[in-house]
Amino acid sequence: MTDDIENRAAQWIAREDRSSWSAADQAVLDAWLEESTLHRVAYLRLSSTWKRADRLAALRLATLAVGERPRRRSFLTAACLVAAAIIGTSTLYALWPRDVYETAIGGHRTVDLADGSTIELNTDTRVRTLVTDTERKVVLEQGEAYFQVKHDAFRPFVVLAGNRRITDLGTKFSVRRDGDRVEVTVSEGRVRVDNIDRPNAAPPVLARKDVQVLASANSTLVTERTPTQIGDALGWRKGILIFHQEPLSEAVAEFNRYNAKKLVVVGASLSQTRIGGSFEVSNVEAFARLLRDGFGFKIEETDSEIRISE
Amino acid sequence: MQKRDLDHWFVSKVLPLEPLLVRFLRRNWRDVSEISDLRQEVYARTYESAVGGIPAQVKPFIFKIARNLMIDHLRRRQVVSIDSIADLEALNVPTEEVDVERQVSAREELRMLQQALNNVPSRARDVIVLRKVEGLSQREVAERMGITEDTVERQLSNGIRFLAEALLDTDIATGRAGIAIRARKKAEEE
Numbered sequence: 001m002t003d004d005i006e007n008r009a010a011q012w013i014a015r016e017d018r019s020s021w022s023a024a025d026q027a028v029l030d031a032w033l034e035e036s037t038l039h040r041v042a043y044l045r046l047s048s049t050w051k052r053a054d055r056l057a058a059l060r061l062a063t064l065a066v067g068e069r070p071r072r073r074s075f076l077t078a079a080c081l082v083a084a085a086i087i088g089t090s091t092l093y094a095l096w097p098r099d100v101y102e103t104a105i106g107g108h109r110t111v112d113l114a115d116g117s118t119i120e121l122n123t124d125t126r127v128r129t130l131v132t133d134t135e136r137k138v139v140l141e142q143g144e145a146y147f148q149v150k151h152d153a154f155r156p157f158v159v160l161a162g163n164r165r166i167t168d169l170g171t172k173f174s175v176r177r178d179g180d181r182v183e184v185t186v187s188e189g190r191v192r193v194d195n196i197d198r199p200n201a202a203p204p205v206l207a208r209k210d211v212q213v214l215a216s217a218n219s220t221l222v223t224e225r226t227p228t229q230i231g232d233a234l235g236w237r238k239g240i241l242i243f244h245q246e247p248l249s250e251a252v253a254e255f256n257r258y259n260a261k262k263l264v265v266v267g268a269s270l271s272q273t274r275i276g277g278s279f280e281v282s283n284v285e286a287f288a289r290l291l292r293d294g295f296g297f298k299i300e301e302t303d304s305e306i307r308i309s310e
Numbered sequence: 311m312q313k314r315d316l317d318h319w320f321v322s323k324v325l326p327l328e329p330l331l332v333r334f335l336r337r338n339w340r341d342v343s344e345i346s347d348l349r350q351e352v353y354a355r356t357y358e359s360a361v362g363g364i365p366a367q368v369k370p371f372i373f374k375i376a377r378n379l380m381i382d383h384l385r386r387r388q389v390v391s392i393d394s395i396a397d398l399e400a401l402n403v404p405t406e407e408v409d410v411e412r413q414v415s416a417r418e419e420l421r422m423l424q425q426a427l428n429n430v431p432s433r434a435r436d437v438i439v440l441r442k443v444e445g446l447s448q449r450e451v452a453e454r455m456g457i458t459e460d461t462v463e464r465q466l467s468n469g470i471r472f473l474a475e476a477l478l479d480t481d482i483a484t485g486r487a488g489i490a491i492r493a494r495k496k497a498e499e500e
Contacts, residue, residue: 002347006471014467017441018448018459041320041353045328048321049474056427056442058420141456162456177456196433197461 002042008032009042013050097130097137106258106282108239116150117157122176122236123258123281144176146237163197164215169206174234184213185225185233193220241281245274248291252308259284266309270297316364320357323368329481331372338380348383352376422484426476434469437462 012029015021033040101111103121111119114131121127125143130136133155138147140161149157151170159166161177164184171189175182184193186207193213194204205220207213210230214221225233232242241258243251249271252263258281265271273295279287288306292299300307331352335345355375365371427435440451448466452459 002350005350006346007467010467010470011463013470014463017466018463037354037357038350040317041357042350044317044321045325045353046470046474048325049477050470052419052477053423053438053442053473055416055420056423056439057445058416059424059443060445139455141454163461 001038005038005042006046009039009046012043013047016047017050097128097139099129100126101129102126103143105260108236115152115155115157118148120146120148120237122146140175140177142177144174144236146172146174146234148172160196162215163195163217165194165196167192167194180217182215184215185230186211186213187230187234195220235278236281239281240278242278243275245276247271248273248275248308251275255279255281255284255287258282261303262305263288264305264307266307270308270310316357316360319360319364320353324353324356324372327369327372328478330369331376332478333482334373334376335380348376348379351379355379422477422480426473426480429476429479430469430472434465434472437465438469438473441466 012032015025016029033043101109101119101121103109103123103125105124107121107123107125109121111121111127111129113119113129113136115136117136119127119129119138122144125145126141127145128139128141130138136152136155136157138145138157138159140159147157147159147168149168149171151168157168159168159175161175161182162180164182166173166175166184169190169192171186171191173184173186173189173191175184177183184191184207186209188209190206190208192204192206193215195201195215195218198218201218202220205213205222207222210225210227212223212225212230212233214223232244235242241251241254243254249265252265252271256262261284263284277290279290284306285301288299288301288308291297291308298309300309328349332345332349335348335352336342339345339348352372352375356372359365359371359375427438430438436455437451440446440454441448446454448462449459452462455462
């Protein structure tokens with residue numbers, strides 16, 4: 001009984017905390033509170049907890065010491081020292097990853113982390129990292145990255161992408177994220193993939209070498225691959241895209257990840273044309289020429305796009 | 311008495327006694343799974359009794375309610391074991407420890423919050439950290455984590471419950487029952 005009421009009360013507090021809270025919402029909440037004193041006391045109790053947590057704001061100064069260079073140095077340095085003295089250093093860092101690394105469209109860079117692991121960022125990618133004595137955490141906010149993890153049993157390496165958590169079990173792997181869709185490609189060792197929104201809905205997936213895991217919302221697909229296919233999926237690391245008789249629409253979507261000048265396919269039948277071969281990611285003009293010369297398609301180029309039609 | 315005033319009294323005078331109350335219930339009630347139900351019932355009865363007038367002494371008031379509630383529950387059962395009756399007859403409000411109140415500094419309060427936060431599941435904790443430490447709005451938290459606002463709201467509502475339980479455990483474990491009154495009073499003055 002208490003469980004249900006507390007759930008409802010917590011939901012109300014979380015909703016109230018949103019910026020979209022309206023007078024109508026308030027009226028519904030008031031009615032719920034009037035319904036029963038048990039509702040009211042549960043609400044008062046949890047909202048008092050939530051207010052008590054406001055005090056956590058004091059940690060903000062402390063976290064500035066990690067990764068960010070404060071602009072007003074003298075004042076903030078002093079504040080950091082005070083904050084660090086108050087809360088101690090061990091828990092000080094147990095916070096959200098704040099070191100940001102990113103690439104623009106067409107970009108490609110390798111980041112060396114303090115623990116000896118490396119992250120290779122593909123085009124239009126953004127990650128946040130946190131490496132401390134007790135944890136290693138990377139948030140893949142968008143794009144694709146290849147991880148070469150220095151194994152450390154006491155300090156798991158965790159990648160968060162959408163609602164998936166990928167935990168390294170000593171390995172090399174890549175993670176690609178398109179909104180909710182998360183693709184994990186393992187080229188060495190093993191990783192564990194779990195759904196953090198619904199941890200009990202399904203057991204975590206253990207993926208070893210030459211396996212691809214495709215996760216979207218709450219479904220997970222595990223596919224065996226040949227080493228060649230895995231190599232192809234990681235072709236971007238060498239700056240190439242490899243297609244095996246894929247529909248033109250998909251090949252074009254891949255190219256468009258890397259280039260500001262977008263390819264546009266006109267016509268449904270055209271987009272089903274199968275394409276194979278390997279191409280330089282940045283040489284979209286060469287790809288367009290091949291379509292013209294090889295398939296006889298019409299190519300029109302403007303400043304912002306290349307239109308492909310029959 | 312206005313509901314608003316009553317709410318304020320409940321939050322500032324009754325809730326800070328939660329660690330004491332829960333420890334009292336745990337000691338005198340065998341079924342651990344029923345403790346939170348009992349706790350909330352004590353709160354509801356306390357609140358309703360205070361509608362007619364706020365008691366001068368809060369602690370004896372809620373302990374009496376807790377004691378009567380446990381006796382009611384036992385009487386309603388078909389089978390009551392002899393030793394639980396005996397226990398309840400001997401059940402007195404533990405006055406000596408009730409008085410162990412001490413001032414808690416802002417720094418101690420912060421440390422306790424942090425400790426409690428470490429016991430919240432990681433995703434909900436991340437949301438709370440971004441919301442409360444970094445001061446982002448729920449929308450900004452959603453953007454930062456690359457999840458929807460509804461997911462943020464859901465994680466946050468999980469997090470609030472976990473945080474409340476974790477804080478209770480921290481308060482009980484550190485023997486700092488009753489401290490929150492002072493901390494909050496101080497916070498209001500600041």
